Amino acid sequence: MTSISITKARAKLNQIVSEVNESSQPITITNNRGKNAVLIGEEDWKAIQETLYLNSIPGMSQSILASKEEEISYRSSFK
Structure with missing residues (x-):
């Protein structure tokens, strides 16, 4: 920095x-x-605030990660 x-x-x-x-x-x-x-920058600050908020919700991180895996699986089934 x-x-x-x-x-x-x-x-x-x-x-x-x-x-x-x-x-x-x-x-x-x-x-x-x-x-x-x-x-x-303000945009970076807003992104940090959003990340902190989402991480404060129990289970949210795991849910986001799980949904990413589902999306990949869903897309690959159409190939």
């Missing part, structure tokens, strides 16, 4: 936000107090 000091980030925040949104690569913003932050 790329890191940048808070001073440099402040000077080119608009550019950094654009880069994060285009690349979907988070950037760590560092300071001299050891309390860093991570900048991510």
Whole structure:
């Protein structure tokens, strides 16, 4: 993950936000107090939130994985 000091980030925040949104690569913003932050794009944040929500539902991960296997089996039966 790329890191940048808070001073440099402040000077080119608009550019950094654009880069994060285009690349979907988070950037760590560092300071001299050891309390860093991570900048991510809004779409990536929404995806993380959705994943966390789905993983909080008991059995959801297993259900999703099982449905993927069913879809593969269903498609291969028509070949």
